[in-house]
Amino acid sequence: MTAGDRLRAIPSWQVTLGIALLALGFLIAAQLATEGPRVRYTTQERTPLLETADELQAEQDKLKARILELRAQIQSVEGEGEGAEDLVRQLNARLEQARIAAGLIALTGSGIVLQLEDSPEPVPPDGNESDYLVGSRDIRRLVEELWAAGAEAIAVNGERITPTSAIIDIGSSLLVNSAYLAPPYQISALGPGDLYDRLSASPGFVDFVRARGEGYGIRISLAEPESVDIPAFVGTVTLRYSRPIASPSARPTAGPSGVPGG
Amino acid sequence: MHRRRSQLTIAAVAFVLGLLVVVQLRSQAGPSGLAQLSSQDLTILVANLNAHNDQLRREGSTLDRELATLVQNRSRGDVSVDEISADLVRVRAYAGLDPVAGPGVTISISGPIDGSGVEELINELRNAGAEAIAVGGVRVVTGVVVTGAPGEVQVAGSPVGADGFELEAIGAPDKLTGSLTRSGGVIAQLAATLPEVVVTVTPMDRLGLPATTRTLVPAHGRPRL
Numbered sequence: 001m002t003a004g005d006r007l008r009a010i011p012s013w014q015v016t017l018g019i020a021l022l023a024l025g026f027l028i029a030a031q032l033a034t035e036g037p038r039v040r041y042t043t044q045e046r047t048p049l050l051e052t053a054d055e056l057q058a059e060q061d062k063l064k065a066r067i068l069e070l071r072a073q074i075q076s077v078e079g080e081g082e083g084a085e086d087l088v089r090q091l092n093a094r095l096e097q098a099r100i101a102a103g104l105i106a107l108t109g110s111g112i113v114l115q116l117e118d119s120p121e122p123v124p125p126d127g128n129e130s131d132y133l134v135g136s137r138d139i140r141r142l143v144e145e146l147w148a149a150g151a152e153a154i155a156v157n158g159e160r161i162t163p164t165s166a167i168i169d170i171g172s173s174l175l176v177n178s179a180y181l182a183p184p185y186q187i188s189a190l191g192p193g194d195l196y197d198r199l200s201a202s203p204g205f206v207d208f209v210r211a212r213g214e215g216y217g218i219r220i221s222l223a224e225p226e227s228v229d230i231p232a233f234v235g236t237v238t239l240r241y242s243r244p245i246a247s248p249s250a251r252p253t254a255g256p257s258g259v260p261g262g
Numbered sequence: 263m264h265r266r267r268s269q270l271t272i273a274a275v276a277f278v279l280g281l282l283v284v285v286q287l288r289s290q291a292g293p294s295g296l297a298q299l300s301s302q303d304l305t306i307l308v309a310n311l312n313a314h315n316d317q318l319r320r321e322g323s324t325l326d327r328e329l330a331t332l333v334q335n336r337s338r339g340d341v342s343v344d345e346i347s348a349d350l351v352r353v354r355a356y357a358g359l360d361p362v363a364g365p366g367v368t369i370s371i372s373g374p375i376d377g378s379g380v381e382e383l384i385n386e387l388r389n390a391g392a393e394a395i396a397v398g399g400v401r402v403v404t405g406v407v408v409t410g411a412p413g414e415v416q417v418a419g420s421p422v423g424a425d426g427f428e429l430e431a432i433g434a435p436d437k438l439t440g441s442l443t444r445s446g447g448v449i450a451q452l453a454a455t456l457p458e459v460v461v462t463v464t465p466m467d468r469l470g471l472p473a474t475t476r477t478l479v480p481a482h483g484r485p486r487l
Contacts, residue, residue, distance in 0.1 A: 016272060017271060024278060024282065028282065049304040050296055050297070053308050054296070056308060056311035059315055060314065060318065063315060063318040063319060064318065067322055071325060073329055077329065077332040085341060087343060091343065091347060091350060095346060095350045099353055101353075101354075101403075101477075101479065102353050102357035103357075104353065105486075106485065107483035108484065109480065110482050110483075111482070136385075144381060147406070148407050152405065153480055161404065162404060163404055164392070165388060167385060170306055170310070172298060175307070175310055178315070180311070190483040191482055192481075193482075204409070229486060236318065236321040237321070238320070238324050239355055239393045241365055241366065241433050242363065242432045243362060244351050244354070244355040245361040245470065
C-alpha cells in the first residue's frame, strides 16, 4: 500500500479534524508560551495592576491640568496689581524671573533635539539584553552632557528637567519627575546656536556615541529645528523640609524688569 | 449518523479554537504601553504614581488656597503684597536662588570617585525626595553638573577637594539614608565598581545650603505664550 492510497483511504472529515486539532495544539502551546516561565504571574494578579496604573496615569493628567490652570489664574490675578504700585510691579517682575529659573514657564528658542531608540540588533546569546535598550543612565548621561555644553533648559519627552528631577528605570521604561515614559526618548535642549558643535566637541559625548551607538546599536539621532519648545514643569515646588534663609541674596540678582533676551 | 457525529466534533473543536484565538490575542494586547512591564515593575510603577499623585494633589491644594486669598484680597480692594512675596520666596528656594536650611544627610566621600559616580548619588537623592543639594559647598541647580575622571571631580567646572568632599542634601533624613544605603542600591553599586571609594552617610538634624551664584535666566530662550 502506498502513501497515496493510505491518504485516500482516510475520510475527509478526519483530515479536517486533524488540521483543526493541529491548530488547536499550536494555539495551546502559544498560549502557554506567552504565560511561560519568563512571566511568572497570572492574569488574575496582573490585570488589576495594569488597570490601577492606567487609572493613576489618567488621574495624574487631570491633576497636572488643574495645576497648570491654577497657576495661570494666580499669575493673572497677581499681575492685576494695577501697575500703580512700584512695589507690586517689581515683585511681579522678580516672580516672573524666579518662575523662569525654577522651570515653571514654558520656553522657546534655539536648540537641538536628540532622539534615542533601543537597538534593533539581536541580543547575542552571551549578551545582556539591557545593554541593547535605552536606560535611565543613557538619558542622564546625555542630559549632563547637554548641561555641560551650555544648554539652558531641557525636557525629556515633554518632562521638564528641574533641580529635583530624578530619572529612574521602571523595567525597560523610565520615570522622569512623576511621569512614566516609554521609548523613543526625545531630549529637547534650549541653548546657544552652536549647542551641537559644543556637544560633539565633548569627549564624554563622543565616548557615549561610540560605546552605546557603535557598541550596542542604540540609535541616536539629532534634529536642529528652527526653534525648540520646552514645556513648563508641572509638579510641586513647595518644599516641605527646607526653610528659606533670609539673606542679602534674596534681593534681585538679575535685572528686575524685562523679558530675557532671545 | 456517522457524518452527523463528525460534524458535531468539528463544531466543538472550532468553538474551542475560536475561544483560544481570542484569549491569545487579548493576552498579547495590553493597554497604553504598560504591557511589557512585569508584575514587579508594575507594582513599583503603581507605588511611584501613587506617591507622585499625592504630591501633585497637595500642590493643587496649596495653589487653590493661594488663589482664594488673592481673589478675596482683590474683592476687598487690597493688593496682595504678602501673598506675592510668599510666592516669590517659595519659588526662589525651589530654584536654588536663595539659601535654605533643614534636616537631611551629609555624605562624606573620599577616594577616587568620578563625576558620574557623584551624579548617580545625586539622582538617588532626588529620587528619595531631596529638595536641595550641594556638592563641595556648591548648590546643584539646573545646569550644574558634576564631571571629571576618578579623583578629579569638578562641580560646574571647578575642582573639589581631592582628599575628599561632602555631598549635602535636605529632605527626610531616614528616607534619604535608607534609599542610598539599601542593599543593591547606589552605594552598594559604587562599592562594587570603585572599591577604593569610601562613602559615609550621616543623618543631620539641620543643614544649611548656600544659594547658587547663577542667575538661571536663559539667554537663548523666551517665555512661550
